[in-house]
Amino acid sequence: MSILDIDHLMIKTGDLAAAGDRFAELGFTVTARSDMPGLANRLICFDAMIPGACNYIEIMQLTDPDAAPPPMPDVLDAPDGPVSTVTATSDADATAVALNAAGIRVPPPVSIRRDWPLDTGEVISPAFRVAIPLTGQTPFYWNACQHHTPQHYTRPEFIRHANHARQMIAVIALAPDPAAVAAAYRGPWAARLDGTDPVAVTAGPGRVALRIFSADRLVHACPGMVAGPHDRRLAGLVFATDDIDAAFARIDATDARPVRTAPGRFHVLPQHANGCLMIFEGPA
Numbered sequence: 001m002s003i004l005d006i007d008h009l010m011i012k013t014g015d016l017a018a019a020g021d022r023f024a025e026l027g028f029t030v031t032a033r034s035d036m037p038g039l040a041n042r043l044i045c046f047d048a049m050i051p052g053a054c055n056y057i058e059i060m061q062l063t064d065p066d067a068a069p070p071p072m073p074d075v076l077d078a079p080d081g082p083v084s085t086v087t088a089t090s091d092a093d094a095t096a097v098a099l100n101a102a103g104i105r106v107p108p109p110v111s112i113r114r115d116w117p118l119d120t121g122e123v124i125s126p127a128f129r130v131a132i133p134l135t136g137q138t139p140f141y142w143n144a145c146q147h148h149t150p151q152h153y154t155r156p157e158f159i160r161h162a163n164h165a166r167q168m169i170a171v172i173a174l175a176p177d178p179a180a181v182a183a184a185y186r187g188p189w190a191a192r193l194d195g196t197d198p199v200a201v202t203a204g205p206g207r208v209a210l211r212i213f214s215a216d217r218l219v220h221a222c223p224g225m226v227a228g229p230h231d232r233r234l235a236g237l238v239f240a241t242d243d244i245d246a247a248f249a250r251i252d253a254t255d256a257r258p259v260r261t262a263p264g265r266f267h268v269l270p271q272h273a274n275g276c277l278m279i280f281e282g283p284a
Contacts, residue, residue: 002095003189005053005206007088007145009171009237011276012076016040016061019080019274023059026273027163027250030059034116038068045158046167049207053088054153055168057237059274069110071135081275082234085142085171085210087189087203089131092146096131099144102187106133109146116152126152138188139181140173140210140234164247165280170200170209170238172277174231178212181232185210211238222267223259225277236270236277244282251280 013019020030020042031043044057060083065073075083089095092109099106113127127148135141147153175181182199185191189203197217200209215227218235227235241247248266251258256272264282 002089002091002098003144003203003206004088004090005050005203006085006168006171006208006210007053007147008056008058008086009082009168009234010058010060010075010084010086011081011274012078012083013059013061013080013274016042016059019059019061022274023057025254026256026268026278027247028161028165029158031158032117032119034114035063036112036114038062038064038066039072043153043158044161045153045155046165047159048150048154049167050205052090052147052150053206053208054147054150055208056153057168058086069132071132074135075141079275081270082171082236083141085140085234087142087144089144089146092129092131092144095144095146099131099133099188104133104137104188106131124152125149139175139184139232163250163280164241164243165239166242167240168208168237169240169281170211170279171234172218172236172238172279173210173212173234174215174218174227175212176214176230176232178214182210182212221261222269222277222279223261224269225267236273236279238279238281241280241282244280247280247282 024030028044040061042059046055062076096106109131111129129146131144178199182201185201192202194200198211198213202209256268258266260266268278
């Protein structure tokens, strides 16, 4: 299938400037705005974990539904918060063929190259090829990206964060039956499944897990989180940090009210982070 790992998490916002500024307040380095047809984004980048895959958050705003490529208007027709995982693939065309053979409908992959002006005045040109399945076929929407210029996402000035976040190590999802939902990824991602609630779904050789929780389990793990028993949605993400106390102190200096649940773990509730539950975990 050529799926390598979860590459990034797309977070929908209705106000890109405000969302980027909020994440910056929380201690993240947020890139400058980049415009694409019908869309605009800002990124929070981390060092790559495996070859061929990047590791970042994409804060995305729909600016013109008529100009945006399908199915992005449908994907972004949601409240602010996580809306899509994007996997890395070594071969977008082979992935599209394999998904279609497995019954997941994917139009021909699209090659994209765009200019990205930085605050310094430098302009870089990310290039990638992406296989974009039609919506409504998987428990949580995802697509597959083949990077041609991954070096643009790991620039030293992008991956250093004042809150000590070092990498995105998991995406958090909710489902009434985590095991049944996780099973849907075994074939398309050649995934490893670990646990029962949550179930950690890890693609092929990847290191970033999709952690699927029941509502009860996530609410218990993250006091203050609101979730219904029938929720099936992406909910947030998990960061690794090399200094959990410094990370907590940096975020506690804001109005985000981080909640410490263990000596090596704390979380920030969605209402303080553009609809995104954020969990920070220290070294094991």
